[in-house]
Amino acid sequence: MGELDTINICVPTPLRKNKDPELSYIIAAVEVIRNHIRAGQLIILESTTYPGTTREVVLPILEESGLKAGSDFFLAYSPERVDPGNSIFHTQNIPKVVGGITPRCAETAVFFYRQYIDNVFSVSSTDCAEMVKLLENTFRSVNIALANEMALTCHSFGINVWEVIEAAKTKPFGFMPFYPGPGLGGHCIPVDPYYLTWKARMKGCEPRLIELAGHINSQMPAFVIRGMADALNEKRKCLNGAKVLALGVAYKRDTNDVRESPALQVLLGLQEKGCEICFSDPYVPQITINETNLNSVTLSPELLQSMDLVVVLTDHSKFDYAMIARFSPLIFDTRNALSDLAQPNVYNL
Numbered sequence: 001m002g003e004l005d006t007i008n009i010c011v012p013t014p015l016r017k018n019k020d021p022e023l024s025y026i027i028a029a030v031e032v033i034r035n036h037i038r039a040g041q042l043i044i045l046e047s048t049t050y051p052g053t054t055r056e057v058v059l060p061i062l063e064e065s066g067l068k069a070g071s072d073f074f075l076a077y078s079p080e081r082v083d084p085g086n087s088i089f090h091t092q093n094i095p096k097v098v099g100g101i102t103p104r105c106a107e108t109a110v111f112f113y114r115q116y117i118d119n120v121f122s123v124s125s126t127d128c129a130e131m132v133k134l135l136e137n138t139f140r141s142v143n144i145a146l147a148n149e150m151a152l153t154c155h156s157f158g159i160n161v162w163e164v165i166e167a168a169k170t171k172p173f174g175f176m177p178f179y180p181g182p183g184l185g186g187h188c189i190p191v192d193p194y195y196l197t198w199k200a201r202m203k204g205c206e207p208r209l210i211e212l213a214g215h216i217n218s219q220m221p222a223f224v225i226r227g228m229a230d231a232l233n234e235k236r237k238c239l240n241g242a243k244v245l246a247l248g249v250a251y252k253r254d255t256n257d258v259r260e261s262p263a264l265q266v267l268l269g270l271q272e273k274g275c276e277i278c279f280s281d282p283y284v285p286q287i288t289i290n291e292t293n294l295n296s297v298t299l300s301p302e303l304l305q306s307m308d309l310v311v312v313l314t315d316h317s318k319f320d321y322a323m324i325a326r327f328s329p330l331i332f333d334t335r336n337a338l339s340d341l342a343q344p345n346v347y348n349l
Contacts, residue, residue: 001036006112009033009045009058010080012187019194021050023057030061037065042074042108045126048133048192050199053077054126059101070102076109077126079133085254095119099129137192138210143178144189145213148220151180151349155227162336162348180349182313182334183220183262185251190217190260221265224349225273228309228332231347235330237308240274245297245307247324248314249281253335256283263313264289282318301327312337 001007011025026047033043043062045054054077059069069075078098083089096113098120100106106122113120123129147165154161161180169177184190193214197207229239251261258264263279267289270277279287281296288294297303299320304310304327312324315335325331325341333339334349 001033002038004041006042006044007033009043009047011047013047013049013191013195015191015194020198021195023049023053026053027057027061030058034061034065037062037067037073039067039072042076042112044076044078044109044112046078046080048079048137048188048195049130050134050195051127051130052199053130054099055101070104074100074105074108075126076100076105077129078109078113079129079136081133081136084257085252092116093118095121097121097123097129097132099123099126101126131196134192134196137189138196138213140178141184141189141193141217142209142213143176144181144184145216147178147180149216152223155349160348162339179336180334181220181262182224182266182349184217185259185261185263186257187259190214221262221269224262224266224311224313224332224334225269227347227349228270228311231330231332232309239270241276242274242308243276243306244270244278245303245310245328246277246279247281247299247310247312247319248316249279249284249287250314250316253315254283254317258284258287261314266311266313281314282316299323304328 009026009029011029013026014022016022026049045058054075059075062075063069067073076098078096081094096117098106098109098113100109110120110122151161154164165177165179168175193210197210200207232238232242246263246267249261249263250257251259264287267277267279271289278297279294280299284296286293286295301323304324307328309330309332310324310328312331312333312335315337321338321341325338325343325346329345331338331346333346336348338346
């Protein structure tokens with residue numbers, strides 16, 4: 001490690017059970033670096049965290065080595081920005097935000113990233129750079145919560161929320177479409193806003209909108225299960241004992257990432273209500289639900305016909321939706337994946 005010129009820290013930053021930040025991975029990584037740090041090295045934290053982590057946690061540990069940031073070594077924060085499954089934006093063409101402990105630290109980090117990233121944007125401090133990532137992900141959390149709440153509201157009026165969104169996005173200004181779904185997933189958006197609210201409360205702020213968004217998004221798996229129950233009831237069937245096939249368990253289409261996936265919460269809820277569950281996902285071969293291992297099944301007309309209900313939880317592009325619509329007796333579509341097929345056996349979120 002002492003031979004390296006640059007060290008980037010990219011470790012998990014999960015939440016504790018009480019939704020407080022868990023920094024043990026960052027601290028462990030920084031302590032290892034401290035034991036091997038040498039003059040001239042550039043250390044960059046990329047893990048998502050609350051404003052002040054680099055300055056308040058990372059810096060003191062590294063300076064226990066006797067070296068000083070800005071003169072002996074360089075310390076910066078630059079949030080990771082990726083969009084799994086995106087074929088257009090990748091590491092090179094996604095702009096990089098950088099903040100340094102000192103101006104010299106920032107300049108060194110900017111120079112490093114410009115070797116392989118097209119656009120590097122420098123901000124005044126590590127605290128600012130840390131807040132940038134939290135704003136980006138909180139923005140998505142809040143707007144997805146609005147879309148989910150609109151879905152709940154439209155349902156109560158008997159209005160198709162997907163039609164409403166499609167019409168609203170024809171406005172060329174002042175509107176950005178976000179879409180409802182079975183809940184919020186991934187390692188960032190369901191977690192990161194709580195890093196901000198935790199730190200904000202320490203500063204005497206009450207981030208009510210952010211916390212409410214988290215609450216709304218967390219209610220969606222239960223709403224999906226209720227919708228499935230209503231769909232079955234119209235066919236004179238009930239959830240208890242129903243054979244249910246879930247299409248997609250990754251948190252996002254065309255990826256294999258199941259971290260915090262709402263699909264797992266839906267399947268767990270269905271299992272607890274007595275359903276016989278199975279799933280199909282071209283990217284995820286196996287999952288565990290309540291200590292039960294489930295293997296992905298191959299879709300076929302015979303399998304679809306044998307189900308009481310098929311639920312679309314992740315709208316992977318590899319699914320043959322025409323076959324699914326044709327042979328499934330009943331479908332609950334949480335992603336509007338079958339909107340072009342207009343089948344009477346399809347119920348939307």
